[in-house]
Amino acid sequence: MNSTISNSLDLGNQKIYPKGKIFYQLPVPTLIEHAILNQEGVLTDCGALAADTGKFTGRSPKDRYIIYDDKTRDTIWWGDINQALEPKYYERLSAKMRDYITHINLYVRDGYVCAEKKHRLTLRVITESAYQNIFAHHLFMRPSLEEKLSSIDWTILAIPSFEADPAIDGVKNKNFVIINFTERVVLIGGTGYTGEIKKSIFSILNYLLPIEKGILSMHCSANVGNEGGDTALFFGLSGTGKTTLSADEKRMLVGDDEHGWSDELIFNFEGGCYAKCVGLTEEKEPQIFNAIRFGTLLENVCMSGVSCTPDYQNISKTENTRAAYPVHFIKGAIEPGIAGHPKNIFFLTADAFGVLPPISKLNIAQAMYHFISGYTAKVAGTEAGIVEPTATFSACFGKAFLPLHPAKYATILGEKLEKHQVQTWLVNTGWIGGAYGVGKRIPLVYTRNLIQSALNGELDTVDYQNHLVFGLAYPKSCPNVPSDILSPRDSWKDKDAYFTQANKLAEAFAANFKQYEEKLSAKIIEAAPKVRVVSF
Structure with a gap:
């Protein structure tokens, strides 16, 4: 089933009017079909979808920026980890990305982070690829079928095929991750590595929770x-x-x-796991091994010979091979993820x-x-x-x-x-x-x-x-x-x-x-x- 939300999307305080299709909250089996048809990945014999993230098989921390404005000027720990980017460059890149995505199909996923309801942050993840949307489904918390999020706190736009121009866009390379705390928007371009989506939200929580709530x-x-x-x-x-x-x-x-x-308990930020697969065996790590089944997303995992059998010993693509799956794929996992x-x-x-x-x-x-x-x-x-x-x-x-x-x-x-x-x-x-x-x-x-x-x-x-x-x-x-x-x-x-x-x-x-x-x-x-x- 292909669902749509409307002919417009919110990106911070800006509207986007795509001419392509908007696939909204697609179920994972449908996203897997899209990923295969889009040639983003293959179905393995254990049922998992194996996708390649392209040139980048890991995060690129030196290409991550935070907008330097009145909100962040005196609060961020500026330096080589938190690189400042002037608002004018964000506005330029944001406008270019908004124009770019009006000509392509988009996958949209609404969800939230923080299992403790009173600390919940709602998200809208807009991706170019179906496999990225599967990742967002697994790693963030999922509203029930009856639940509709009344508002969106943060928007993440992840478009691997869109690249910056370092000569005019204020960034060092064609790939980038930009966090704007005032607009409550994350822009990710030039990289298909899904860990950038996950860790940008973690960085946001690392800012908001200690400052605003003492968590x-x-x-x-x-x-x-x-x-x-x-x-x-x-x-x-x-x-x-x-x-x-x-x-x-x-x-x-x-x-x-x-x-x-918090003052009351421990709570999970996420709704899934992003486990490393290098050297994975059922004997050593049975819970992770058995979580890799239909619905699981494998990233940059090589296949054995000409078969569709994952070869976890082969790290010719990268040592950073990964499996993304919902937390309930782990036997006995607690949902919601709350403990004393x-x-x-x-x-x-x-x-x-x-x-x-x-x-x-x-x-x-x-x-x-x-x-x-x-x-x-x-x-x-x-x-x-x-x-x-x-x-x-x-x-x-x-x-x-x-x-x-x-x-x-x-x-x-x-x-x-x-x-x-x-x-x-x-x-x-x-x-x-x-x-x-x-x-x-x-x-x-x-x-x-x-x-x-x-x-x-x-x-x-x-x-x-x-x-x-x-x-x-x-x-x-x-x-x-x-x-x-x-x-x-x-x-x-x-x-x-x-x-x-x-x-x-x-x-x-x-x-x-x-x-x-x-x-x-x-x-x-x-x-x-x-x-x-x-x-x-």
Whole structure:
């Protein structure tokens, strides 16, 4: 069924009068038909639609802009993350895009974000491609068939075939993402990567919720025990296990990526999941594997030979292969995505230096320090030019999406940790026994057992020891985990080499943290690792 809304569309305070067709709120099976007919993708033998996003297979953060005007001038954390764009350039690009789309067919999807109704933000997503509209259907929350949104708070216009002219449009490249807080419009052009749609809305929530409502917006996954009452949050950058570890068959998924923490509860921003597929197997990640079925959108996943069987080991297109599906495709997921205050928070890091313990207990000052640091490591082969482990820091585990200074988010976090007596853990899902290339990556089963022991209170009664450089308290024993891997120092054969590596990482932490210190208390700064002279 092809639905239409009218011969006009609202784009902020502007009207668009398309001459092409407007396909409104099409059901997913119909969108899949459109995508195949439009040659946007193919149907795989598991039923999922596999689409290519074109030249861009990931976000382009250096091509994201925020309009610099009276609303944002004194509130945005301006810099390389939040690049300012003058209103005149927005007006020019907006006019050019409005004219451009009058000549093409459009797919329109109305939905909303924030599972907690009193914080709901309504959206209209206008896309050029059917697969983009499937993504919007899955990732944002869906009105019921009987529900009609009375008004639209924000409009997103995503047109991959429209490109900017850097010579006159005020942007660096032909592709762009522009957020206008005054007009409440997002313009996305020159890229078909759907993650730009999702993360632009996350950036908007990261601005509005802390400023207007004192809500902590978080780049984290969340789950809760089957009996309820023991919510857990998982923070982590790409490749650290955030989605994998929160998709636990013994617990109910609240959401896999973005949440808010209000005075009353935790709530999911989204209505779906956007899981990485690289190396996916049913054995390792059964919930995600089984969520890939008819209706699921696969992005940039290669097929096996001439068949239509997804090959999750093949990353010749990109390592950033993805699956987008509604959250109810995960067995036992909670809808709406609402849960109580967390009892445990896990900061996940893939430490390729082999320095950090597999799990450590943090006090509040340490939690705020590591939250602002947002550390993980990249290893050889993940990006061009990386030939050895490289420390990577992303404030609040999502620096690219923070319109406000990280101190704002960390302050709210610290207040909530203290008020609700939440235990925070730092979990190393990376290397033990040596750095990348020498040691080995900690087996996923051990990480799961460590987290399970933290959740059920078994780590509350064991003995701890303190890391000499990082000051972290880590357990000497844990059920179902070999004791010889709990101490990173003891898992290395060369103890002197271990402390050389630990000091090197401590120096990287200190260098990164200097940019934030002027807005932070001495107590948080004191939680930093200390370079030590240790020999054996």
